[in-house]
Amino acid sequence: MHQSITALMDDVVAKNPAEPEFHQAVLEVLDSLGVVLERHPEYASARILERMVEPERVLMFRVPWSDDDGRPQINRGFRIEMNSAIGPYKGGLRFHPSVNLGILKFLAFEQVFKNSLTTLPLGGGKGGSDFDPKGRSDNEVMRFCQSFMTELQRHIGPNSDVPAGDIGVGGREIGFLFGQYKRIANEFTGVLTGKGLGWGGSLIRTEATGYGAVYFGKEMLATRGETFEGKTCLVSGSGNVAQYAVEKLLEFGGKVVTMSDSGGSIHDPSGIDAEKLAWMMDLKNVRRGRISEYAEHFPGVTYYPSDAAVDHNPLWAHEAQCAFPSATQNEVNAKDAANLVKNGVYVVSEGANMPTVAAGVELFNAAGILYGPGKAANAGGVAVSGLEMAQNSMRYSWSREEVDEKLQRVMADIHTSCLDAAERFGAPGNYVTGANIAGFLKVADAMLDQGLV
Secondary structure, three states, X not given: OXXXXXXXHHHXXXXXXXXXXXXXXXXXXXXXXXXXXXXXXXXXHOOHHHHHOOOOEEEEEEEEEEOOOOOEEEEEEEEEEEEOOOOOEEEEEEEOOOOOHHHXXXXXXXXXXXXXXXXXXXXXXXXXXXXXXXXXXXXXXXXXXXXXXXXXXXXXXXXXXXXXXXXXXOHHHHHHHHHHHHXXXXXXXXXXXXXXXXXXXXXXXXXXXXXXXXXXXXXXXXXXXXXXXXXXXXXXXXXXXXXHHHXXXXXXXXXXXXXXXXXXXXXXXXXXXXXXXXXXXXXXXXXXXXXXXXXXXXXXXXXXXXXXXXXOOHHHHOOOOEEEOOOOOOOEOHHHHHHHHHOXXXXXXXXXXXXXXXXXXXXXXXXXXXXXXXXXXXXXXXXXXXXXXXXXXXXXXXXXXXXXXXXXXXXXXXXXXXXXXXXXXXXXXXHHHHHXXXXXXHHHHHHHHHOXX
């Protein structure tokens, strides 16, 4: 690596102890930028990288609420406003017990580059809480969301910071959050995305991240003159991203044989068809059940509990051609990556944020497979969030076909930007390098233009 980048990485680790996900995200980006600094010393002179790794603002607050038994509960709330050089902060809210400062800083840092790649004028941010909505009643979730928004509303707005959903924050949570914001601010504005279709939401917002990951995979396959028709696909997760990735893969003629949740994974060798997917969506979205019930309901399906895995996830050990990690960060370890390559996978399009560990990324690139990193491949969600913001500003709604057409165009443009940047800076075909450089250049140039702020 460039000498100044090595020094910066050492500084990041020293200043941000016990935040391994943040260190991982920063290193993955910095590792691509040495050649950029050599060609553009003005970025080093202005200390652009040193400024980009430091959040513009970190908010942390107490969230008190009462459960259905009247007992006081206390959670911790966060909002990381990472970079606003090209637009208002934009990024999701995550409600999950694993949420902490380091994870949200990694997500916010990734969001800066992801949003830049969309070509939309959006900065990067992320937020959330260690609150777990799983197993809570609707009234408990409402009381928590109202308390959370009572503090968060001081710091957000349609032209400053526009949160969205993420893990644990779906349509129900967005509704409660928006209602409390509207109540306090006394205004109906596009301050959140992922809203209901009847009150400012956009068509295809729910499907966008999963659809986008498949559209990016489609673009990668097209570079080899191929399509998804007849290809076996591995998908992890069973939330919105995974569900709609499966839906789009089926539409394109792919055969999906796996899905998962935090309890384990299923392998259905006959394929998860449209009827089975509808059953799965009802299980996860309505009944809020566990994926083990799929294996109990459909014959010939194998269920692998998570606690039985030793050094690898059996979901990634099946023969296939395409893989879509769509659950959470670092779900694909080095052994998993080796299993994917060994079993014939040559297309990996990430629906989750940083789902592959650094050693796995190296293995994918060394094997020459088509590997789309999350900051590029899963940018469809924030792209349609940006389109939702545009529709809110116009007080107008586009049709499903119009939004889907715009989403496909955005994903195709991101794919082109990644390949072009990789080619220009000496790493042809490397989507990781291309995504990092293309995302960086737009933000860095904006920061230069705006001075030392």
